[in-house]
Amino acid sequence: MALAVGLIWAVVSIDPAVGGQTGIASWYGRESGSRTANGEKFPTSERTCAHRSARFGSHLRVTVLSTGRSVVCRVNDRGPFIRGRIIDLNPASARAVGLSGLAKVRVVAD
């Protein structure tokens, strides 16, 4: 059954231009190297992203389903290569949808 699910998932995830994809987004930083797959220096302020198949230079809108927050990012890299993950955001894109792993919190003794 797991294999079947994986295959169904793969069919849906072929090309965002064809009606879009749903899956997991992650974010990555310079630790993956300072050059992207299309040869650019890893951008710090511009909103970019890595996708497995979308054309370099094309723009994708990424919407977090639980919050509705979205960001448009320019594809300049390839990835992610972990099953179920469909896009990898650079820090600027991740911050724009609250995915940076930082949040304002209240801490009290329990």
Add this chain to the structure above:
Amino acid sequence: MALAVGLIWAVVSIDPAVGGQTGIASWYGRESGSRTANGEKFPTSERTCAHRSARFGSHLRVTVLSTGRSVVCRVNDRGPFIRGRIIDLNPASARAVGLSGLAKVRVVAD
């Protein structure tokens, strides 16, 4: 002015037992070393956290202000040491409040 704000911030952030603190939470993983400040092996499944002053073994409730999601974590480490940050969550704690940097998204061509 920035210095003054920093000082005010510091006064509020002395001890979570005294009415709580508000500030930025981040999360960290094994990249910071496999031993915590109290000598434990870095836990993977248990919800733990690093705090600058709370007693080792005490429990803190961390609430994300934008979502209301909260987690109780056991203090076993010291940190974070970046201005404005008041607590560092291990991956298990971070996932519990949606801070793990992963999210389900929809991607469409823009």
